[in-house]
Amino acid sequence: MVPTYNFENADVVVGIGAADFLGTWPGSTEYSYQYAQQRKLSKDKKQMSRHYQFETTLSITGANADHRTPIKPSQEGLVVAALYNQVAKLTGGAAINAPAIQVTNLDKAAKDLVAAKGRAVVISGSKDVNVQILTNAINSLIGANGKTIDFGAASNLKAGNDTAMAAFVQEVQQGKVAAVLFYNANPVYDYPTGKTFGENLQKVGLRISFADRFDETASLCEYVCPDHHYLESWGDAEPKRGYYSVIQPTINPIFKTRAAQESLLTWAGATNKNYFAYLQNFWRTNVYPQAKGAGSFENFWTQTLHDGVFEPKTVSASIIQPETQVNNSNTNDAARPLTQPTATPAATGSGVTFNADVNAVAAAIGQTYKANSNATELVLYEKSGIGNGDQANNPYLQEFPDPISRACWDNYLAVPKKMAVAMELVQGDLVKVEGKGYSIEIPVLIQPGQAEGTVALAIGYGREKAGKAGNKVGKNAYPFASLVNGTMSFVAPDVKISKAKGKWEIAQVQTHHTIMARPIVQEANLNEYQQNPAAGSFRPVVESSEGPKSPTEINIWKANGHKYLNHSWGMVIDMNSCTGCGACVVACNVENNVPVVGRQEVINRREMHWLRIDRYYSADPVPEEAGLIEKNRLLEEASANPEVVFQPMLCQHCQQAPCETVCPVLATTHSSEGLNQMTYNRCIGTRYCANNCPYKVRRLNWFKYHNNEKFDFHMNNDLGKMVLNPDVTVRARGVMEKCSFCVQRIQEGKLNAKKERRRPKDGEIITACAQSCATGAIVFGDLNDPETRVAQMWEEEQGKRGFRVLEEINVRPQITYLTKIRNKA
Amino acid sequence: MSHVVSPVREPLVLGGKTYADVTEDICRQVEAKPTKLWNIAFLISLVLLGIGMYSAYRTWWYGIGEWGLNKTVGWAWDITNFVWWVGIGHAGTLISAILLLFRQKWRTAINRAAEAMTIFAVLCAGTFILLHVGRVWLAYWCLPLPNTYGSLWVNFNSPLVWDVFAISTYLTVSLVFWYIGLIPDLATIRDRAKTKTARIAYGILSFGWDGAAKTWQRYEAVSLILAGLSTPLVLSVHTIVSMDFATSVIPGWHTTIFPPYFVAGAIFSGFAMVLTLMLITREVFDLKEYITIQHMDVMNKIIIITGSIVGVAYITEFFIAWYSGVQYEQYAFLNRMSGPYWWAYWSMMTCNVISPQLLWIKKIRQSVVATFILSIVVNIGMWFERFVIIVTSLHRDYLPSSWAMFYPTLVDIGDYILTFGLFFTLFFLFAKFLPVVNMAEIKAILKTSSDIQLEAHKPTVKAASHSEAQTRPAYNKDAE
Incomplete structure (x- = not known):
């Protein structure tokens, strides 16, 4: 079982292995929120968590860590064992016997964990139960259980059983299976031996799929009985133990589909085939009794529907069961031991005690892991956009750039720089990856932070029957996975990589990866910040005849800026709590009908995103004696294991906008509420505004992106167009567009308030990006209203952490960024 | 128009031409059948x-995406070509207006063609204005026209609007000036015409x-007025074009040196283009006696001066980038020199x-082949100047996350070819159907600057050998 972690209580977080809790883990949205609460700083909160990450490929979580150490998957167990020993030494416990390993930052991590006893947590992404047991042991030593780890509210997300699945595949092969129903499952694609499984599927007598399309598995089924889309269905969920949620339809079914549950009820010969009735009945008998004082069931049901979630005040203890008895181990975490010594945290109410034999576990780890392996290890990972590939046909997700590599429309082999140099590879070169009897040719991407001797490849690509957008995008990496000791291991410990002929260009929205020592992102360390809240900030000064001045004190306009008498819409972006996940990017695309342009157009550097998250890697320090040209060249090189910073970049709604003055036809003008607005039907497309935008956030409609066969994504047919937001214009060819601060929402909010004869309240009008931000890093509101959070944050951080990007050119953005504070030891 | 010319000056018309010879030589190619x-x-x-x-069809039908532009580089070949053509167009006005006011008689042989070139070059530049906008069918919105959109006007703050005014004024004045100058010569052709159509x-x-004398008087007055009107345009047009860049905030564009630097560059490239065309014309139409080595020499000197001004401007930009202490500015210029x-x-x-x-060397300056090659080299260089200013400034500006490269597509190249096609089609039509040299003005200097006259006045040489010439209408009694 996977417990719920509570990062809000964790002063020290140590992640080991594929512990991407801010990125691709189930529940990452909740974890991101909790994590950000720790990372946020204000005048009343000058402390934040310290985060260590030991991982192979650079993940979102690793990118956010204060200290990140690249490790090979073959070292993972030993790293955990070493950490255990160090923690045990500091807490006076007995050491375990495991091969020694030298890992940077491990001693610091151990020291911090022990110092923050009860307020620290160690998490492991390992599929190896021994590693998980040892992780539990460390957590037990540092008193994490019940504090930062909640075994009570265990996660049900993505729960599954690899062994059972393997047995099923075996049985299919042996022809022992008479009937199979595929519900939200596509093993022909995503099972490592999916191809053989597909061939063997013929041996199954009855094959039914509930898929909404003839996907890889459904196309091999006899019957496809498409389920409703989730927006068309009733349903319920228990994502975490003790958290019940109801799913209700928002539209009538578009196609002649039937809820899978209704199909099952029909086939089961139920008297009442209505699934809604069944669902209500289930809640009446199973959930309603837990609701005390909710009144009648109808009241309870209506209230739950309204809230969307039901949380019983006390979770019945019977839900928590000792792991040895639970038959649903998880693919993602704390896999059940099958062949190894059974040792699990035993549940005692809401707390747990650790009672496993760590020495036995250490012995097993000592056999499995090596401190120095010479093999090239392949790590399979999920990208936060495409995930496991079931949404591969969503063009928004395909075009969503990976937060780390900023590449889209492909998977690729992430290789460390050292390996690329040794093999004379440059980005886009095709290589052949061989391992486990499977081989693919795939382009390489040089990934800073990738552990030496390892490569990484994303799963979720190479779909054959996903649909128009998702087919043949990238290569399928699932066959590299394999079952190890009963759990699916997404590591191929020994792959052969050889240079292949040809090139395949990777579509990236950002091709320059370092910040070139520019004060665009301002950074400081926590200790500096505690001394001086303005630490790390760059305040440009302009020499004038009256002495040095801040750029904003100088103006050629007599009025010195626009006057915003009513509202002044603005934003504060906290670089500390932005994890770079990119949810805002997709939210913005969907809200604002941002066109998808496809791989080739992204290669042409013409993605239309109004909001992007710039990702910068740090460069190694440049020697003082280097010449100017040499310095610039060195600054372009990202470090081998860089520090990473994410900067959401959108229209800054400058008060003195350079785009506005240059438009010959006044298509872009300033509103009386601080918005830089784009009048699409006045625009003639000179692109002067985009050239003169220092932030490069303006996007031209290079082509007609709707009703155009060349852009057959979601704006080329009636069904796809249902995605479009009716409140937002679909822009014509030749027209410039950009972030509008979701002006349609502002107008709606103002009108609603006006109808009720009141001022808009804070939080009532919110941009799509701010709404989708799990960490609250983006705060939007009226700067003129002192009650709003955005105004208060600006007031508080002015002259401290608050800075405007490129303040020296005096364009006066309405967006304030807060200095990134790291908590390095 | 008569005035004193020092006999030590080089003659501007060779071959002992008379008024009749001038008419005959220039009208010949207008009246004859087109050559092979x-x-x-x-x-x-x-x-x-x-x-x-x-290419233009593709650009207009499918969109600007047919070009190699992207989110970072919003202008590249389009505006490079635009500025390049406008620059080329500068020589015509300079020659016809400023040199007229300065009474530089050598201009008479080349001003007609130079002005024609100006007009065609400005038309080519205008083509790029129309090609580069995303919605060409609405391009007229750049004009301050009365309208029903709630009286929506242009943005008078925008340098692009200034451009529209500058270029359209320039085109109009140049066209009128050129045409007025053509009228006496057109009348000559009319009078000689053998077919009814002609x-x-x-x-x-x-x-x-x-x-009539009165007509000539008026003609002279109008020419002088138009010259006066055109003179500020020589400076203003490229000044305003340079403001497209100078008023922006982009490092490498935001430069106060741009107006004089652009004007010098424009004259530089314009003279080079005039040389290219004139050297071809004098070969093809056998006008070596009107467009002489002396003309080439004088124009080459202007090329040295303007080329050097441009060179100083390049170096000044680097100095200022360093002196400003602005990191973005410094990077922009280092990147030009050492970047991609x-x-x-x-x-x-x-x-x-x-x-x-190289033109400091008299031998090169007076060599037709060397001058021809150098004139083309200069225009290649000036094209690169605009490309460097536009693309290298844009492709790596403030935020490194947006840095990008620009690669031209076939349509980019095709649209450039369009303007070459347009330019040469118009130029060849002009060369065939209109007098390429201003007959009236050549005749006006024949009395003072032709080789026979200057020869006659050289103190050591008697003009006896020209007695036959003296009987012709070109004979100047005052000179005796």
Whole structure:
């Protein structure tokens, strides 16, 4: 079982292995929120968590860590064992016997964990139960259980059983299976031996799929009985133990589909085939009794529907069961031991005690892991956009750039720089990856932070029957996975990589990866910040005849800026709590009908995103004696294991906008509420505004992106167009567009308030990006209203952490960024 | 127009031409059937125009995406070509207006063609204005026209609007000036016309010119007024074009040196283009006695001066970038020199700054072949100058996350070819159907600056050998 972690209580977080809790883990949205609460700083909160990450490929979580150490998957167990020993030494416990390993930052991590006893947590992404047991042991030593780890509210997300699945595949092969129903499952694609499984599927007598399309598995089924889309269905969920949620339809079914549950009820010969009735009945008998004082069931049901979630005040203890008895181990975490010594945290109410034999576990780890392996290890990972590939046909997700590599429309082999140099590879070169009897040719991407001797490849690509957008995008990496000791291991410990002929260009929205020592992102360390809240900030000064001045004190306009008498819409972006996940990017695309342009157009550097998250890697320090040209060249090189910073970049709604003055036809003008607005039907497309935008956030409609066969994504047919937001214009060819601060929402909010004869309240009008931000890093509101959070944050951080990007050119953005504070030891 | 010319000056008209010779030599190619060479050249121009029209169709029908532009580089070949053509167009006005006011008589042989070139070049520049906008069917919104959109006006703050005014004024004034100058010559052709069509056509075109003294007087007055009007345009047009860049916030564009630097560059490239065309014309139409080595020499000197001004401007930009202490500015210039477009920068430096210095050598300055090659080199260099300013400044500006490269597409190239096709089609039509040299003005200097006259006044040489010439209408009694 996977417990719920509570990062809000964790002063020290140590992640080991594929512990991407801010990125691709189930529940990452909740974890991101909790994590950000720790990372946020204000005048009343000058402390934040310290985060260590030991991982192979650079993940979102690793990118956010204060200290990140690249490790090979073959070292993972030993790293955990070493950490255990160090923690045990500091807490006076007995050491375990495991091969020694030298890992940077491990001693610091151990020291911090022990110092923050009860307020620290160690998490492991390992599929190896021994590693998980040892992780539990460390957590037990540092008193994490019940504090930062909640075994009570265990996660049900993505729960599954690899062994059972393997047995099923075996049985299919042996022809022992008479009937199979595929519900939200596509093993022909995503099972490592999916191809053989597909061939063997013929041996199954009855094959039914509930898929909404003839996907890889459904196309091999006899019957496809498409389920409703989730927006068309009733349903319920228990994502975490003790958290019940109801799913209700928002539209009538578009196609002649039937809820899978209704199909099952029909086939089961139920008297009442209505699934809604069944669902209500289930809640009446199973959930309603837990609701005390909710009144009648109808009241309870209506209230739950309204809230969307039901949380019983006390979770019945019977839900928590000792792991040895639970038959649903998880693919993602704390896999059940099958062949190894059974040792699990035993549940005692809401707390747990650790009672496993760590020495036995250490012995097993000592056999499995090596401190120095010479093999090239392949790590399979999920990208936060495409995930496991079931949404591969969503063009928004395909075009969503990976937060780390900023590449889209492909998977690729992430290789460390050292390996690329040794093999004379440059980005886009095709290589052949061989391992486990499977081989693919795939382009390489040089990934800073990738552990030496390892490569990484994303799963979720190479779909054959996903649909128009998702087919043949990238290569399928699932066959590299394999079952190890009963759990699916997404590591191929020994792959052969050889240079292949040809090139395949990777579509990236950002091709320059370092910040070139520019004060665009301002950074400081926590200790500096505690001394001086303005630490790390760059305040440009302009020499004038009256002495040095801040750029904003100088103006050629007599009025010195626009006057915003009513509202002044603005934003504060906290670089500390932005994890770079990119949810805002997709939210913005969907809200604002941002066109998808496809791989080739992204290669042409013409993605239309109004909001992007710039990702910068740090460069190694440049020697003082280097010449100017040499310095610039060195600054372009990202470090081998860089520090990473994410900067959401959108229209800054400058008060003195350079785009506005240059438009010959006044298509872009300033509103009386601080918005830089784009009048699409006045625009003639000179692109002067985009050239003169220092932030490069303006996007031209290079082509007609709707009703155009060349852009057959979601704006080329009636069904796809249902995605479009009716409140937002679909822009014509030749027209410039950009972030509008979701002006349609502002107008709606103002009108609603006006109808009720009141001022808009804070939080009532919110941009799509701010709404989708799990960490609250983006705060939007009226700067003129002192009650709003955005105004208060600006007031508080002015002259401290608050800075405007490129303040020296005096364009006066309405967006304030807060200095990134790291908590390095 | 008569005035004293020092006998030590080099003659401007060679071959002992008389008034009749001038008329005969210049009208010959207008009246004769097109030569084979002309036919071939014209056909090639039409092919280029055809290729270009296909590219223009693609640009207008499918969108600006047919070009290699992207989110970071919003202008590249379009505005490079625009500025390049506008720059080329500068020589015409300079020659016809400023040199007229300065009474530089050598201009008479070349001003007609130079002005024609100006007009065609400005038309080519205008083509790029229309090609580069995303919605060409609404391009007229750049004009301050009365309208029903709630009286929506243009943005008078925008340098692009200034551009529209500057370019359209320039085109109008140049066209009028050029045409007024043509009228006496058109009347000459009319009077000599042998076919009815030609008589009617040139009759209409010559506006009923009667050659009366009063008409000539008015003509002179109008020319002077138009010269006065055009003179500020020589400086203003490229100044305003430079403001497209200078008023922006982009490092490498935001530079106060731009107006004089652009004007010098424009004259530089314009003179080079005039040389290219004139050297061809004097060969093809056998006008070596009117467009002399002396003309070439004088124009080469202007090229040295303007080329050097441009060179100083390049170096000044670097100095200011360093002196400003602005990191973005410094990077922009270092990047020009050593970044991914270093080859464009060094092509520019070689073509514009280094190669014109060869013209200090008299032998090169007076060599037709060397001048012809250098004139083309200068225009290649000036094209690169605009490319360097536009693309290398944009492709790496403030935020490194948006840094990008620009690669031209076939349509980019095709649209450039379009303007070459347009330019040469118009130029060959002009060369065939209109007098390429201003007969009236040549005749006006014949008395003072032709070789026979200057020869006659040289103290050591008697003019006896020219007695036959003296009997012709060109004979100048005052000179005796």
